[in-house]
Amino acid sequence: MCQLFSMSSQAAATITFSFTGFSERGGRTADHPDGWGIAFYEGAGCRVFHDDQPACSSTLATYIRTTPIKSNIAIAHVRKATQGPTAVANCHPFQREWRGQPWVFAHNGDLRDWRAPLSGPYHPVGTTDSEHAFCWLMQELNARFPMHLPTPSFEEMATHLSTLAAEIATHGNFNFVLSNGDTLFAHCSSTLYMLARSYPFPVATLKDCDLRVDLGPLNATTDKMVFIATEPLTTNESWTALRTGEFLAIQGGAIRMRTHHPQTKAFPVACGLS
Amino acid sequence: MCQLFSMSSQAAATITFSFTGFSERGGRTADHPDGWGIAFYEGAGCRVFHDDQPACSSTLATYIRTTPIKSNIAIAHVRKATQGPTAVANCHPFQREWRGQPWVFAHNGDLRDWRAPLSGPYHPVGTTDSEHAFCWLMQELNARFPMHLPTPSFEEMATHLSTLAAEIATHGNFNFVLSNGDTLFAHCSSTLYMLARSYPFPVATLKDCDLRVDLGPLNATTDKMVFIATEPLTTNESWTALRTGEFLAIQGGAIRMRTHHPQTKAFPVACGLS
Numbered sequence: 001m002c003q004l005f006s007m008s009s010q011a012a013a014t015i016t017f018s019f020t021g022f023s024e025r026g027g028r029t030a031d032h033p034d035g036w037g038i039a040f041y042e043g044a045g046c047r048v049f050h051d052d053q054p055a056c057s058s059t060l061a062t063y064i065r066t067t068p069i070k071s072n073i074a075i076a077h078v079r080k081a082t083q084g085p086t087a088v089a090n091c092h093p094f095q096r097e098w099r100g101q102p103w104v105f106a107h108n109g110d111l112r113d114w115r116a117p118l119s120g121p122y123h124p125v126g127t128t129d130s131e132h133a134f135c136w137l138m139q140e141l142n143a144r145f146p147m148h149l150p151t152p153s154f155e156e157m158a159t160h161l162s163t164l165a166a167e168i169a170t171h172g173n174f175n176f177v178l179s180n181g182d183t184l185f186a187h188c189s190s191t192l193y194m195l196a197r198s199y200p201f202p203v204a205t206l207k208d209c210d211l212r213v214d215l216g217p218l219n220a221t222t223d224k225m226v227f228i229a230t231e232p233l234t235t236n237e238s239w240t241a242l243r244t245g246e247f248l249a250i251q252g253g254a255i256r257m258r259t260h261h262p263q264t265k266a267f268p269v270a271c272g273l274s
Numbered sequence: 275m276c277q278l279f280s281m282s283s284q285a286a287a288t289i290t291f292s293f294t295g296f297s298e299r300g301g302r303t304a305d306h307p308d309g310w311g312i313a314f315y316e317g318a319g320c321r322v323f324h325d326d327q328p329a330c331s332s333t334l335a336t337y338i339r340t341t342p343i344k345s346n347i348a349i350a351h352v353r354k355a356t357q358g359p360t361a362v363a364n365c366h367p368f369q370r371e372w373r374g375q376p377w378v379f380a381h382n383g384d385l386r387d388w389r390a391p392l393s394g395p396y397h398p399v400g401t402t403d404s405e406h407a408f409c410w411l412m413q414e415l416n417a418r419f420p421m422h423l424p425t426p427s428f429e430e431m432a433t434h435l436s437t438l439a440a441e442i443a444t445h446g447n448f449n450f451v452l453s454n455g456d457t458l459f460a461h462c463s464s465t466l467y468m469l470a471r472s473y474p475f476p477v478a479t480l481k482d483c484d485l486r487v488d489l490g491p492l493n494a495t496t497d498k499m500v501f502i503a504t505e506p507l508t509t510n511e512s513w514t515a516l517r518t519g520e521f522l523a524i525q526g527g528a529i530r531m532r533t534h535h536p537q538t539k540a541f542p543v544a545c546g547l548s
Contacts, residue, residue, distance in 0.1 A: 044399055045363030047324050052316075063337050089319030096371060100397040121395035121416070123374040125318055142395070 002092070002108045003032055004192070005076040005233065006177040008184040009225035010253040012042075012070035017213050019076060020065050021206035021233050026055025026078035029208040034081035035091040038064055039104040040071040041181040046102035050091040072252070073179050077106040082129075089126030094134050096122055098142060099151055101180040105134040108230050109173030109189055110267075116168070130176075133168055137178070140164050154183045154249060158257050161185055162247035166261040169245075173267045177228055184250040186228045188242035190266035193232050195239045198224035198253075204234045224253040276366070276382045277306055278466070279350040279507065280451040282458040283499035284527040286316075286344035291487050293350060294339050295480035295507050300329025300352035303482040308355035309365040312338055313378040314345040315455040320376035324365040346526070347453050351380040356403075363400030368408050370396055372416060373425055375454040379408040382504050383447030383463055384541075390442070404450075407442055411452070414438050428457045428523055432531050435459055436521035440535040443519075447541045451502055458524040460502045462516035464540035467506050469513045472498035472527075478508045498527040 005022045007015055019038065027033035036055035039048045047069075051060045055078045077092035084090040092106040107130035115132055118124075120139030124131040144160050145152045152160075161178070165187040168174045173189040186192060199222070201215035228248075232239035242248070245264030249257035279296045281289055293312065301307035310329035313322045321343075325334045329352045351366035358364040366380040381404035389406055392398075394413035398405040418434050419426045426434075435452070439461040442448045447463040460466060473496070475489035502522075506513035516522070519538030523531035 042326075042362040045324070045361060045365070046399075047362055049323070050319070050321050059341060060337070063334070067333060087319060088316040088321055091319070095369075097397065097399060098395075100399055102399050119421070121372075121421075123371065125320075125371060125374055125376050147393075147395075 002077060002079050003030065003230040004106050004108045004175065004177055005227070005229045006184060006186070007074045007225055007227050008250040008253050009072050009223070011220065011223050012072050013223070013225060014068040014070055015074050016065055016068055017204070017206070017211070018227065018233055020211060021208040022076055022229070023055040023061045023065060023078065024208035026061070028056035032078040032080040034079045034086040036061065036076070036078045037091045037093050037106070038074065038076040039093045039095070040069050041073040041179065042069070042071055044181065046095065046104060046181060048093060048095050048104065050088055052086050052088050052091060073181060073184050075104050075106050075177050075179060082110050084127035087126065090128050092130060094131045096134070096138050098138055099147070103138060103178065103180050105137070105176060105178045107133065108175040108191070111168065111172040111174065114171035133174070137161065137164055154251065155257060158183070158185060158247070158249035162187070162259045162261065165247055166245065166264050169264045173269070175230065182251065183256070184228070186242070186248045186250065188244060188246045189264060190244060190269070191230055192242045193229050193239040194242055194248070195227040195232070195237055196224070197227070197237070202237060205236050207233055207235050226250050226253050226255065276351060276353050277304065277504040278380050278382045278449065278451055279501070279503045280458060280460070281348045281499055281501050282524040282527050283346050283497070285494065285497050286346050287497070287499060288342040288344055289348050290339055290342055291478070291480070291485070292501065292507055294485060295482040296350055296503070297329040297335045297339060297352065298482035300335070302330035306352040306354040308353045308360040309362070310335065310350070310352045311365045311367050311380070312348065312350040313367045313369065314343050315347040315453065316343070316345055318455065320369065320378060320455060322367060322369050322378065324362055326360050326362050326365060347455060347458050349378050349380050349451050349453060356384055358401035361400065364402050366404060368405045370408070370412050372412055373421070377412060377452065377454050379411070379450060379452045381407065382449040382465070385442065385446040385448065388445035407448070411435065411438055428525065429531060432457070432459060432521070432523035436461070436533045436535065439521055440519065440538050443538045447543070449504065456525065458502070460516070460522045460524065462518060462520045463538060464518060464543070465504055466516045467503050467513040468516055469501040469506070469511055470498070471501070471511070476511060479510050481507055481509050500524050500527050500529065
């Protein structure tokens, strides 16, 4: 399985601590060695870093682990190739622009043979089921909220996205995180955990490497953030599992909208597939 | 003025040598300290690195200078902010997807008050004239070659792009490089130089720092590449100035098409503008 990690924070924050643990899953503590990527929203812009090397040994991942990039929303992914070879074009997160915002998407799951019909302005560069599904999501957002109409609210976008996510999730596991820089959207098909952090900040212990950090001095008492990950990243905090069919819209480190499609089901993970 | 640098190479090649000199212009040997970026095409994919720090001192630029990333087409830019503040969203190269290919664009010039009407699927994330013009180029490509028709040849794309470039160039200096990973397109409004390198490869001396490298052992006798830059990067090679109105289509380190719009004129560079 691929793995996801993302953060929404009220104040721009660095994720070097979390990424230090998460990137170990890219070939060392877990078998996801087929490339990785991370997106940082910075102001209106977004920087996406990709590498087709294992995250645990990539020199670019070392740069990210040691460089404090402040962001309100970050999305990271380590890949276990299931559909599409190991290549830069197949590294998540994928990025497209809609309505002058950079949209970023990362997926954990497997949509098997399903490919939605693409007739809009978005087409995959690589060969993953994930990028194809992302293009369809963007196409359908664009169709539902065409440019001659006012920009939809995040609630309107979330409502439509949750319906689209439930539709795709009938074809396979569709755990994903998606953002436009304002809102972090997350959908759980089979496995996704959430953690809310706020004052008082703990001394957090990473699960994937021998590192404990006292987060108190690193944060203001008013700071708060929400983390989403395929598996908990720390061992001494209360990560909660999302339910199958849950869809979240998160802004500024707080959940703003939470819906549930009870008909969504988790698919069994076939051997060698994610 | 901003500065551009790009390479098209027959065999995938690194540009650490050239970028070592070019990045000095981001705040040390020239006054372009307001961010930088570089795009590397790798297979079907493309990696774009951005930083809003000066290229001469950016730790990410150090990573690029010291990491041999092999690419057939690379595009780099150092920025002197004229329209839009220093920000990640305003760093070139800009990127959009069209027909399943990642298109990348970097501009040197100033289009003053001109903003083309955007009614298609591409809209700027930042506030530069450059990204706006890029969105219009992509919109017009998409309008001329709609998705229900076969993918146009590079000659068809080049012919249309050269006409669009000439149209934009009536509003201000529009020196740019643009690529889809297959072809490197370049347009000269006021200042752009070209260098073709092939066997026998020289001992090249950078203009911007004290570095000489014997390129012979680093290249095969069959290798060839074309470089485009705002100013020559080396002091002992024959860089040739493109003419105002020239448009090139370059593939695999060779010029495949060359057109000239004699009516295009260079605009005087206003003090403080690029």
